[in-house]
Amino acid sequence: MSDNPADRESASQAQMQRFVADLKEARAREKQQAAATQAAYAQLSAYARDVKTAWRKERQRAEQLERAYLNTLQVLLRASAYKDEETGAHIARIRHYSKTLCLAAGLGEDLATLVYDASPMHDVGKIGVPDVVLKKPGSLDPDEWKIMRRHPAIGASLLNGTGSALLEAAREIALTHHERWDGSGYPNGLVGEAIPLLGRVVNLVDQYDALRSPRVYKPAFTHERTCEIMLKGDGRSMPAHFDPNLLAAFGDTHLQLAAVYERFCEGAPDALGD
Ligand SMILES: [Fe+2]
Ligand SMILES: [Fe+2]
Structure with missing residues:
Protein backbone atom coordinates (compact mmCIF):
# COMPACT_ATOMS: atom_id res chain seq x y z
CA MET A 1 0.00 0.00 0.00
CA SER A 2 1.21 3.59 -0.81
CA ASP A 3 2.69 5.71 1.97
CA ASN A 4 1.06 8.76 0.48
CA PRO A 5 -1.71 9.93 2.88
CA ALA A 6 -3.85 11.11 -0.08
CA ASP A 7 -3.63 7.65 -1.68
CA ARG A 8 -4.51 5.96 1.65
CA GLU A 9 -7.48 8.30 2.09
CA SER A 10 -8.77 7.58 -1.40
CA ALA A 11 -8.33 3.76 -0.87
CA SER A 12 -10.27 3.86 2.36
CA GLN A 13 -13.03 5.93 0.72
CA ALA A 14 -13.30 3.40 -2.09
CA GLN A 15 -13.51 0.57 0.48
CA MET A 16 -16.25 2.43 2.36
CA GLN A 17 -18.21 3.00 -0.87
CA ARG A 18 -17.98 -0.74 -1.68
CA PHE A 19 -19.15 -1.58 1.83
CA VAL A 20 -22.12 0.82 1.52
CA ALA A 21 -22.95 -0.56 -1.92
CA ASP A 22 -22.84 -4.15 -0.57
CA LEU A 23 -25.01 -3.17 2.34
CA LYS A 24 -27.56 -1.56 0.00
CA GLU A 25 -27.56 -4.64 -2.18
CA ALA A 26 -28.08 -6.91 0.85
CA ARG A 27 -30.95 -4.73 2.09
CA ALA A 28 -32.58 -4.77 -1.36
CA ARG A 29 -32.32 -8.59 -1.44
CA GLU A 30 -33.82 -8.83 2.03
CA LYS A 31 -36.70 -6.58 0.97
CA GLN A 32 -37.32 -8.71 -2.11
CA GLN A 33 -37.31 -11.87 -0.01
CA ALA A 34 -39.69 -10.34 2.55
CA ALA A 35 -42.07 -9.30 -0.25
CA ALA A 36 -41.90 -12.79 -1.76
CA THR A 37 -42.56 -14.39 1.66
CA GLN A 38 -45.50 -12.08 2.25
CA ALA A 39 -46.96 -12.88 -1.19
CA ALA A 40 -46.55 -16.62 -0.55
CA TYR A 41 -48.21 -16.26 2.87
CA ALA A 42 -51.13 -14.32 1.35
CA GLN A 43 -51.52 -17.03 -1.31
CA LEU A 44 -51.44 -19.75 1.34
CA SER A 45 -54.03 -17.94 3.50
CA ALA A 46 -56.34 -17.57 0.49
CA TYR A 47 -55.89 -21.26 -0.28
CA ALA A 48 -56.62 -22.23 3.37
CA ARG A 49 -59.76 -20.06 3.26
CA ASP A 50 -60.90 -21.77 0.05
CA VAL A 51 -60.25 -25.23 1.52
CA LYS A 52 -62.19 -24.31 4.67
CA THR A 53 -65.15 -22.99 2.66
CA ALA A 54 -65.16 -26.06 0.42
CA TRP A 55 -64.92 -28.36 3.46
CA ARG A 56 -67.82 -26.53 5.18
CA LYS A 57 -69.97 -26.80 2.05
CA GLU A 58 -69.04 -30.47 1.66
CA ARG A 59 -69.99 -31.13 5.29
CA GLN A 60 -73.33 -29.37 4.83
CA ARG A 61 -73.98 -31.43 1.70
CA ALA A 62 -73.06 -34.66 3.54
CA GLU A 63 -75.35 -33.74 6.45
CA GLN A 64 -78.22 -32.96 4.06
CA LEU A 65 -77.63 -36.27 2.33
CA GLU A 66 -77.59 -38.20 5.62
CA ARG A 67 -80.84 -36.47 6.64
CA ALA A 68 -82.35 -37.46 3.29
CA TYR A 69 -81.23 -41.06 3.87
CA LEU A 70 -82.74 -40.99 7.36
CA ASN A 71 -86.04 -39.84 5.81
CA THR A 72 -85.78 -42.63 3.25
CA LEU A 73 -85.35 -45.14 6.08
CA GLN A 74 -88.41 -43.77 7.83
CA VAL A 75 -90.51 -44.07 4.66
CA LEU A 76 -89.33 -47.64 4.14
CA LEU A 77 -90.07 -48.39 7.78
CA ARG A 78 -93.60 -47.01 7.51
CA ALA A 79 -94.13 -49.09 4.35
CA SER A 80 -92.94 -52.24 6.13
CA ALA A 81 -95.20 -51.50 9.14
CA TYR A 82 -98.23 -52.19 6.90
CA LYS A 83 -96.94 -55.68 6.34
CA ASP A 84 -95.09 -56.76 9.47
CA GLU A 85 -96.71 -57.74 12.73
CA GLU A 86 -93.77 -56.13 14.55
CA THR A 87 -95.11 -52.94 16.08
CA GLY A 88 -93.74 -49.43 16.39
CA ALA A 89 -93.26 -50.24 20.08
CA HIS A 90 -90.87 -53.11 19.24
CA ILE A 91 -88.91 -50.84 16.89
CA ALA A 92 -88.66 -48.11 19.55
CA ARG A 93 -87.49 -50.65 22.14
CA ILE A 94 -84.84 -52.11 19.81
CA ARG A 95 -83.27 -48.74 19.04
CA HIS A 96 -83.18 -47.72 22.73
CA TYR A 97 -81.88 -51.12 23.92
CA SER A 98 -79.20 -51.05 21.19
CA LYS A 99 -77.99 -47.59 22.11
CA THR A 100 -77.97 -48.45 25.83
CA LEU A 101 -76.02 -51.66 25.22
CA CYS A 102 -73.46 -49.92 22.97
CA LEU A 103 -72.80 -47.28 25.62
CA ALA A 104 -72.58 -49.90 28.40
CA ALA A 105 -70.06 -51.87 26.31
CA GLY A 106 -67.93 -48.72 25.92
CA LEU A 107 -68.39 -48.58 22.15
CA GLY A 108 -68.77 -44.79 22.13
CA GLU A 109 -71.43 -42.20 21.47
CA ASP A 110 -71.01 -42.21 17.65
CA LEU A 111 -71.65 -45.94 17.26
CA ALA A 112 -74.50 -45.73 19.79
CA THR A 113 -76.15 -43.00 17.70
CA LEU A 114 -75.57 -44.95 14.49
CA VAL A 115 -77.20 -48.09 15.90
CA TYR A 116 -80.06 -45.98 17.28
CA ASP A 117 -80.81 -44.69 13.76
CA ALA A 118 -80.08 -47.89 11.82
CA SER A 119 -81.45 -50.71 14.03
CA PRO A 120 -85.17 -50.03 13.40
CA MET A 121 -84.61 -51.44 9.90
CA HIS A 122 -83.42 -54.85 11.13
CA ASP A 123 -86.57 -56.72 10.00
CA VAL A 124 -87.43 -54.62 6.95
CA GLY A 125 -86.83 -57.72 4.80
CA LYS A 126 -90.06 -59.21 6.17
CA ILE A 127 -91.72 -57.03 3.54
CA GLY A 128 -90.71 -59.85 1.13
CA VAL A 129 -92.11 -62.72 3.24
CA PRO A 130 -95.60 -63.91 2.18
CA ASP A 131 -98.41 -63.07 4.65
CA VAL A 132 -99.35 -66.73 4.94
CA VAL A 133 -95.98 -67.31 6.64
CA LEU A 134 -95.45 -63.92 8.31
CA LYS A 135 -98.91 -63.78 9.87
CA LYS A 136 -99.43 -67.48 10.55
CA PRO A 137 -101.12 -67.76 13.94
CA GLY A 138 -99.34 -71.02 14.89
CA SER A 139 -95.75 -72.30 14.81
CA LEU A 140 -94.01 -72.43 11.42
CA ASP A 141 -93.20 -75.76 9.76
CA PRO A 142 -89.66 -76.36 8.42
CA ASP A 143 -90.53 -75.10 4.90
CA GLU A 144 -92.13 -71.98 6.31
CA TRP A 145 -89.04 -71.36 8.46
CA LYS A 146 -86.94 -71.61 5.31
CA ILE A 147 -89.03 -68.81 3.80
CA MET A 148 -88.95 -66.73 6.98
CA ARG A 149 -85.17 -67.06 7.13
CA ARG A 150 -84.86 -65.23 3.84
CA HIS A 151 -85.77 -61.91 5.48
CA PRO A 152 -82.18 -60.88 6.40
CA ALA A 153 -81.00 -61.23 2.78
CA ILE A 154 -84.12 -59.50 1.44
CA GLY A 155 -83.61 -56.61 3.89
CA ALA A 156 -79.93 -56.30 2.92
CA SER A 157 -80.81 -56.19 -0.79
CA LEU A 158 -83.37 -53.42 -0.13
CA LEU A 159 -80.74 -51.31 1.63
CA ASN A 160 -77.88 -52.12 -0.72
CA GLY A 161 -75.54 -49.84 -2.64
CA THR A 162 -76.23 -46.30 -1.48
CA GLY A 163 -72.81 -45.26 -0.16
CA SER A 164 -74.37 -43.76 3.00
CA ALA A 165 -72.83 -44.74 6.36
CA LEU A 166 -76.31 -44.90 7.86
CA LEU A 167 -77.80 -47.12 5.18
CA GLU A 168 -74.69 -49.29 5.14
CA ALA A 169 -75.07 -49.83 8.91
CA ALA A 170 -78.78 -50.59 8.41
CA ARG A 171 -77.89 -53.06 5.64
CA GLU A 172 -75.27 -54.78 7.81
CA ILE A 173 -77.71 -55.07 10.72
CA ALA A 174 -80.53 -56.37 8.50
CA LEU A 175 -78.24 -59.04 7.06
CA THR A 176 -76.59 -60.21 10.29
CA HIS A 177 -79.04 -59.74 13.19
CA HIS A 178 -79.82 -63.49 13.25
CA GLU A 179 -76.18 -64.60 13.16
CA ARG A 180 -74.94 -66.09 16.45
CA TRP A 181 -71.51 -65.87 18.05
CA ASP A 182 -71.15 -69.70 18.09
CA GLY A 183 -71.98 -69.99 14.38
CA SER A 184 -75.45 -71.50 14.86
CA GLY A 185 -77.29 -68.50 13.35
CA TYR A 186 -78.42 -67.63 9.84
CA PRO A 187 -78.24 -66.78 6.94
CA ASN A 188 -74.47 -67.39 6.69
CA GLY A 189 -73.54 -69.18 9.93
CA LEU A 190 -70.89 -66.55 10.66
CA VAL A 191 -68.80 -67.11 13.79
CA GLY A 192 -67.50 -64.64 16.42
CA GLU A 193 -66.00 -61.41 15.17
CA ALA A 194 -66.81 -62.32 11.56
CA ILE A 195 -70.28 -61.06 12.52
CA PRO A 196 -70.35 -57.24 12.26
CA LEU A 197 -70.48 -55.60 15.69
CA LEU A 198 -73.82 -53.84 15.16
CA GLY A 199 -75.35 -57.13 14.01
CA ARG A 200 -74.17 -58.70 17.28
CA VAL A 201 -75.66 -55.82 19.29
CA VAL A 202 -79.08 -56.07 17.62
CA ASN A 203 -79.06 -59.87 17.85
CA LEU A 204 -78.68 -59.69 21.62
CA VAL A 205 -81.31 -57.01 22.26
CA ASP A 206 -83.75 -58.58 19.76
CA GLN A 207 -83.48 -61.81 21.75
CA TYR A 208 -84.04 -59.96 25.05
CA ASP A 209 -87.17 -58.41 23.52
CA ALA A 210 -88.39 -61.71 22.05
CA LEU A 211 -88.13 -63.32 25.50
CA ARG A 212 -90.00 -60.42 27.14
CA SER A 213 -92.79 -60.63 24.51
CA PRO A 214 -95.49 -63.31 24.14
CA ARG A 215 -95.12 -65.73 21.20
CA VAL A 216 -97.42 -68.48 19.94
CA TYR A 217 -95.10 -71.04 21.53
CA LYS A 218 -94.40 -69.22 24.84
CA PRO A 219 -95.71 -66.62 27.25
CA ALA A 220 -94.00 -63.27 27.88
CA PHE A 221 -91.24 -63.81 30.45
CA THR A 222 -90.49 -61.46 33.33
CA HIS A 223 -87.28 -59.43 33.25
CA GLU A 224 -85.73 -61.72 35.91
CA ARG A 225 -86.54 -64.92 34.01
CA THR A 226 -85.33 -63.32 30.77
CA CYS A 227 -81.99 -62.38 32.38
CA GLU A 228 -81.63 -65.93 33.69
CA ILE A 229 -82.20 -67.35 30.19
CA MET A 230 -79.87 -64.82 28.53
CA LEU A 231 -77.05 -65.39 31.02
CA LYS A 232 -77.44 -69.13 31.76
CA GLY A 233 -79.47 -70.48 28.83
CA ASP A 234 -82.59 -72.64 28.64
CA GLY A 235 -81.57 -75.03 25.85
CA ARG A 236 -83.26 -72.90 23.20
CA SER A 237 -81.48 -69.59 23.89
CA MET A 238 -77.87 -70.03 25.03
CA PRO A 239 -75.20 -67.60 26.28
CA ALA A 240 -72.84 -68.95 23.57
CA HIS A 241 -75.11 -67.28 21.00
CA PHE A 242 -73.92 -63.84 22.08
CA ASP A 243 -70.70 -61.85 21.90
CA PRO A 244 -69.23 -62.40 25.42
CA ASN A 245 -68.30 -58.71 25.79
CA LEU A 257 -83.09 -52.44 29.31
CA ALA A 258 -85.96 -53.37 31.63
CA ALA A 259 -86.78 -49.64 31.95
CA VAL A 260 -86.85 -49.34 28.13
CA TYR A 261 -89.24 -52.31 27.96
CA GLU A 262 -91.56 -50.75 30.56
CA ARG A 263 -91.50 -47.39 28.79
CA PHE A 264 -92.32 -48.77 25.34
CA CYS A 265 -94.30 -51.95 26.08
CA GLU A 266 -97.64 -52.43 24.33
CA GLY A 267 -100.25 -50.16 25.88
CA ALA A 268 -97.70 -47.78 27.50
CA PRO A 269 -98.05 -44.07 26.58
CA ASP A 270 -94.75 -44.15 24.63
CA ALA A 271 -95.61 -47.40 22.80
CA LEU A 272 -96.09 -45.64 19.46
CA GLY A 273 -92.40 -44.84 19.46
CA ASP A 274 -90.58 -41.53 19.90
FE1 LIG B 1 -85.31 -60.68 12.11
FE1 LIG C 1 -87.05 -57.66 15.82
Whole structure:
Protein backbone atom coordinates (compact mmCIF):
# COMPACT_ATOMS: atom_id res chain seq x y z
CA MET A 1 0.00 0.00 0.00
CA SER A 2 1.21 3.59 -0.81
CA ASP A 3 2.69 5.71 1.97
CA ASN A 4 1.06 8.76 0.48
CA PRO A 5 -1.71 9.93 2.88
CA ALA A 6 -3.85 11.11 -0.08
CA ASP A 7 -3.63 7.65 -1.68
CA ARG A 8 -4.51 5.96 1.65
CA GLU A 9 -7.48 8.30 2.09
CA SER A 10 -8.77 7.58 -1.40
CA ALA A 11 -8.33 3.76 -0.87
CA SER A 12 -10.27 3.86 2.36
CA GLN A 13 -13.03 5.93 0.72
CA ALA A 14 -13.30 3.40 -2.09
CA GLN A 15 -13.51 0.57 0.48
CA MET A 16 -16.25 2.43 2.36
CA GLN A 17 -18.21 3.00 -0.87
CA ARG A 18 -17.98 -0.74 -1.68
CA PHE A 19 -19.15 -1.58 1.83
CA VAL A 20 -22.12 0.82 1.52
CA ALA A 21 -22.95 -0.56 -1.92
CA ASP A 22 -22.84 -4.15 -0.57
CA LEU A 23 -25.01 -3.17 2.34
CA LYS A 24 -27.56 -1.56 0.00
CA GLU A 25 -27.56 -4.64 -2.18
CA ALA A 26 -28.08 -6.91 0.85
CA ARG A 27 -30.95 -4.73 2.09
CA ALA A 28 -32.58 -4.77 -1.36
CA ARG A 29 -32.32 -8.59 -1.44
CA GLU A 30 -33.82 -8.83 2.03
CA LYS A 31 -36.70 -6.58 0.97
CA GLN A 32 -37.32 -8.71 -2.11
CA GLN A 33 -37.31 -11.87 -0.01
CA ALA A 34 -39.69 -10.34 2.55
CA ALA A 35 -42.07 -9.30 -0.25
CA ALA A 36 -41.90 -12.79 -1.76
CA THR A 37 -42.56 -14.39 1.66
CA GLN A 38 -45.50 -12.08 2.25
CA ALA A 39 -46.96 -12.88 -1.19
CA ALA A 40 -46.55 -16.62 -0.55
CA TYR A 41 -48.21 -16.26 2.87
CA ALA A 42 -51.13 -14.32 1.35
CA GLN A 43 -51.52 -17.03 -1.31
CA LEU A 44 -51.44 -19.75 1.34
CA SER A 45 -54.03 -17.94 3.50
CA ALA A 46 -56.34 -17.57 0.49
CA TYR A 47 -55.89 -21.26 -0.28
CA ALA A 48 -56.62 -22.23 3.37
CA ARG A 49 -59.76 -20.06 3.26
CA ASP A 50 -60.90 -21.77 0.05
CA VAL A 51 -60.25 -25.23 1.52
CA LYS A 52 -62.19 -24.31 4.67
CA THR A 53 -65.15 -22.99 2.66
CA ALA A 54 -65.16 -26.06 0.42
CA TRP A 55 -64.92 -28.36 3.46
CA ARG A 56 -67.82 -26.53 5.18
CA LYS A 57 -69.97 -26.80 2.05
CA GLU A 58 -69.04 -30.47 1.66
CA ARG A 59 -69.99 -31.13 5.29
CA GLN A 60 -73.33 -29.37 4.83
CA ARG A 61 -73.98 -31.43 1.70
CA ALA A 62 -73.06 -34.66 3.54
CA GLU A 63 -75.35 -33.74 6.45
CA GLN A 64 -78.22 -32.96 4.06
CA LEU A 65 -77.63 -36.27 2.33
CA GLU A 66 -77.59 -38.20 5.62
CA ARG A 67 -80.84 -36.47 6.64
CA ALA A 68 -82.35 -37.46 3.29
CA TYR A 69 -81.23 -41.06 3.87
CA LEU A 70 -82.74 -40.99 7.36
CA ASN A 71 -86.04 -39.84 5.81
CA THR A 72 -85.78 -42.63 3.25
CA LEU A 73 -85.35 -45.14 6.08
CA GLN A 74 -88.41 -43.77 7.83
CA VAL A 75 -90.51 -44.07 4.66
CA LEU A 76 -89.33 -47.64 4.14
CA LEU A 77 -90.07 -48.39 7.78
CA ARG A 78 -93.60 -47.01 7.51
CA ALA A 79 -94.13 -49.09 4.35
CA SER A 80 -92.94 -52.24 6.13
CA ALA A 81 -95.20 -51.50 9.14
CA TYR A 82 -98.23 -52.19 6.90
CA LYS A 83 -96.94 -55.68 6.34
CA ASP A 84 -95.09 -56.76 9.47
CA GLU A 85 -96.71 -57.74 12.73
CA GLU A 86 -93.77 -56.13 14.55
CA THR A 87 -95.11 -52.94 16.08
CA GLY A 88 -93.74 -49.43 16.39
CA ALA A 89 -93.26 -50.24 20.08
CA HIS A 90 -90.87 -53.11 19.24
CA ILE A 91 -88.91 -50.84 16.89
CA ALA A 92 -88.66 -48.11 19.55
CA ARG A 93 -87.49 -50.65 22.14
CA ILE A 94 -84.84 -52.11 19.81
CA ARG A 95 -83.27 -48.74 19.04
CA HIS A 96 -83.18 -47.72 22.73
CA TYR A 97 -81.88 -51.12 23.92
CA SER A 98 -79.20 -51.05 21.19
CA LYS A 99 -77.99 -47.59 22.11
CA THR A 100 -77.97 -48.45 25.83
CA LEU A 101 -76.02 -51.66 25.22
CA CYS A 102 -73.46 -49.92 22.97
CA LEU A 103 -72.80 -47.28 25.62
CA ALA A 104 -72.58 -49.90 28.40
CA ALA A 105 -70.06 -51.87 26.31
CA GLY A 106 -67.93 -48.72 25.92
CA LEU A 107 -68.39 -48.58 22.15
CA GLY A 108 -68.77 -44.79 22.13
CA GLU A 109 -71.43 -42.20 21.47
CA ASP A 110 -71.01 -42.21 17.65
CA LEU A 111 -71.65 -45.94 17.26
CA ALA A 112 -74.50 -45.73 19.79
CA THR A 113 -76.15 -43.00 17.70
CA LEU A 114 -75.57 -44.95 14.49
CA VAL A 115 -77.20 -48.09 15.90
CA TYR A 116 -80.06 -45.98 17.28
CA ASP A 117 -80.81 -44.69 13.76
CA ALA A 118 -80.08 -47.89 11.82
CA SER A 119 -81.45 -50.71 14.03
CA PRO A 120 -85.17 -50.03 13.40
CA MET A 121 -84.61 -51.44 9.90
CA HIS A 122 -83.42 -54.85 11.13
CA ASP A 123 -86.57 -56.72 10.00
CA VAL A 124 -87.43 -54.62 6.95
CA GLY A 125 -86.83 -57.72 4.80
CA LYS A 126 -90.06 -59.21 6.17
CA ILE A 127 -91.72 -57.03 3.54
CA GLY A 128 -90.71 -59.85 1.13
CA VAL A 129 -92.11 -62.72 3.24
CA PRO A 130 -95.60 -63.91 2.18
CA ASP A 131 -98.41 -63.07 4.65
CA VAL A 132 -99.35 -66.73 4.94
CA VAL A 133 -95.98 -67.31 6.64
CA LEU A 134 -95.45 -63.92 8.31
CA LYS A 135 -98.91 -63.78 9.87
CA LYS A 136 -99.43 -67.48 10.55
CA PRO A 137 -101.12 -67.76 13.94
CA GLY A 138 -99.34 -71.02 14.89
CA SER A 139 -95.75 -72.30 14.81
CA LEU A 140 -94.01 -72.43 11.42
CA ASP A 141 -93.20 -75.76 9.76
CA PRO A 142 -89.66 -76.36 8.42
CA ASP A 143 -90.53 -75.10 4.90
CA GLU A 144 -92.13 -71.98 6.31
CA TRP A 145 -89.04 -71.36 8.46
CA LYS A 146 -86.94 -71.61 5.31
CA ILE A 147 -89.03 -68.81 3.80
CA MET A 148 -88.95 -66.73 6.98
CA ARG A 149 -85.17 -67.06 7.13
CA ARG A 150 -84.86 -65.23 3.84
CA HIS A 151 -85.77 -61.91 5.48
CA PRO A 152 -82.18 -60.88 6.40
CA ALA A 153 -81.00 -61.23 2.78
CA ILE A 154 -84.12 -59.50 1.44
CA GLY A 155 -83.61 -56.61 3.89
CA ALA A 156 -79.93 -56.30 2.92
CA SER A 157 -80.81 -56.19 -0.79
CA LEU A 158 -83.37 -53.42 -0.13
CA LEU A 159 -80.74 -51.31 1.63
CA ASN A 160 -77.88 -52.12 -0.72
CA GLY A 161 -75.54 -49.84 -2.64
CA THR A 162 -76.23 -46.30 -1.48
CA GLY A 163 -72.81 -45.26 -0.16
CA SER A 164 -74.37 -43.76 3.00
CA ALA A 165 -72.83 -44.74 6.36
CA LEU A 166 -76.31 -44.90 7.86
CA LEU A 167 -77.80 -47.12 5.18
CA GLU A 168 -74.69 -49.29 5.14
CA ALA A 169 -75.07 -49.83 8.91
CA ALA A 170 -78.78 -50.59 8.41
CA ARG A 171 -77.89 -53.06 5.64
CA GLU A 172 -75.27 -54.78 7.81
CA ILE A 173 -77.71 -55.07 10.72
CA ALA A 174 -80.53 -56.37 8.50
CA LEU A 175 -78.24 -59.04 7.06
CA THR A 176 -76.59 -60.21 10.29
CA HIS A 177 -79.04 -59.74 13.19
CA HIS A 178 -79.82 -63.49 13.25
CA GLU A 179 -76.18 -64.60 13.16
CA ARG A 180 -74.94 -66.09 16.45
CA TRP A 181 -71.51 -65.87 18.05
CA ASP A 182 -71.15 -69.70 18.09
CA GLY A 183 -71.98 -69.99 14.38
CA SER A 184 -75.45 -71.50 14.86
CA GLY A 185 -77.29 -68.50 13.35
CA TYR A 186 -78.42 -67.63 9.84
CA PRO A 187 -78.24 -66.78 6.94
CA ASN A 188 -74.47 -67.39 6.69
CA GLY A 189 -73.54 -69.18 9.93
CA LEU A 190 -70.89 -66.55 10.66
CA VAL A 191 -68.80 -67.11 13.79
CA GLY A 192 -67.50 -64.64 16.42
CA GLU A 193 -66.00 -61.41 15.17
CA ALA A 194 -66.81 -62.32 11.56
CA ILE A 195 -70.28 -61.06 12.52
CA PRO A 196 -70.35 -57.24 12.26
CA LEU A 197 -70.48 -55.60 15.69
CA LEU A 198 -73.82 -53.84 15.16
CA GLY A 199 -75.35 -57.13 14.01
CA ARG A 200 -74.17 -58.70 17.28
CA VAL A 201 -75.66 -55.82 19.29
CA VAL A 202 -79.08 -56.07 17.62
CA ASN A 203 -79.06 -59.87 17.85
CA LEU A 204 -78.68 -59.69 21.62
CA VAL A 205 -81.31 -57.01 22.26
CA ASP A 206 -83.75 -58.58 19.76
CA GLN A 207 -83.48 -61.81 21.75
CA TYR A 208 -84.04 -59.96 25.05
CA ASP A 209 -87.17 -58.41 23.52
CA ALA A 210 -88.39 -61.71 22.05
CA LEU A 211 -88.13 -63.32 25.50
CA ARG A 212 -90.00 -60.42 27.14
CA SER A 213 -92.79 -60.63 24.51
CA PRO A 214 -95.49 -63.31 24.14
CA ARG A 215 -95.12 -65.73 21.20
CA VAL A 216 -97.42 -68.48 19.94
CA TYR A 217 -95.10 -71.04 21.53
CA LYS A 218 -94.40 -69.22 24.84
CA PRO A 219 -95.71 -66.62 27.25
CA ALA A 220 -94.00 -63.27 27.88
CA PHE A 221 -91.24 -63.81 30.45
CA THR A 222 -90.49 -61.46 33.33
CA HIS A 223 -87.28 -59.43 33.25
CA GLU A 224 -85.73 -61.72 35.91
CA ARG A 225 -86.54 -64.92 34.01
CA THR A 226 -85.33 -63.32 30.77
CA CYS A 227 -81.99 -62.38 32.38
CA GLU A 228 -81.63 -65.93 33.69
CA ILE A 229 -82.20 -67.35 30.19
CA MET A 230 -79.87 -64.82 28.53
CA LEU A 231 -77.05 -65.39 31.02
CA LYS A 232 -77.44 -69.13 31.76
CA GLY A 233 -79.47 -70.48 28.83
CA ASP A 234 -82.59 -72.64 28.64
CA GLY A 235 -81.57 -75.03 25.85
CA ARG A 236 -83.26 -72.90 23.20
CA SER A 237 -81.48 -69.59 23.89
CA MET A 238 -77.87 -70.03 25.03
CA PRO A 239 -75.20 -67.60 26.28
CA ALA A 240 -72.84 -68.95 23.57
CA HIS A 241 -75.11 -67.28 21.00
CA PHE A 242 -73.92 -63.84 22.08
CA ASP A 243 -70.70 -61.85 21.90
CA PRO A 244 -69.23 -62.40 25.42
CA ASN A 245 -68.30 -58.71 25.79
CA LEU A 246 -71.82 -57.64 24.90
CA LEU A 247 -73.31 -60.26 27.21
CA ALA A 248 -71.15 -58.89 30.06
CA ALA A 249 -72.36 -55.35 29.21
CA PHE A 250 -75.93 -56.71 29.20
CA GLY A 251 -75.30 -58.08 32.71
CA ASP A 252 -74.19 -54.59 33.80
CA THR A 253 -77.00 -52.66 32.17
CA HIS A 254 -79.99 -55.04 32.26
CA LEU A 255 -82.01 -52.74 34.54
CA GLN A 256 -81.81 -49.98 31.93
CA LEU A 257 -83.09 -52.44 29.31
CA ALA A 258 -85.96 -53.37 31.63
CA ALA A 259 -86.78 -49.64 31.95
CA VAL A 260 -86.85 -49.34 28.13
CA TYR A 261 -89.24 -52.31 27.96
CA GLU A 262 -91.56 -50.75 30.56
CA ARG A 263 -91.50 -47.39 28.79
CA PHE A 264 -92.32 -48.77 25.34
CA CYS A 265 -94.30 -51.95 26.08
CA GLU A 266 -97.64 -52.43 24.33
CA GLY A 267 -100.25 -50.16 25.88
CA ALA A 268 -97.70 -47.78 27.50
CA PRO A 269 -98.05 -44.07 26.58
CA ASP A 270 -94.75 -44.15 24.63
CA ALA A 271 -95.61 -47.40 22.80
CA LEU A 272 -96.09 -45.64 19.46
CA GLY A 273 -92.40 -44.84 19.46
CA ASP A 274 -90.58 -41.53 19.90
FE1 LIG B 1 -85.31 -60.68 12.11
FE1 LIG C 1 -87.05 -57.66 15.82
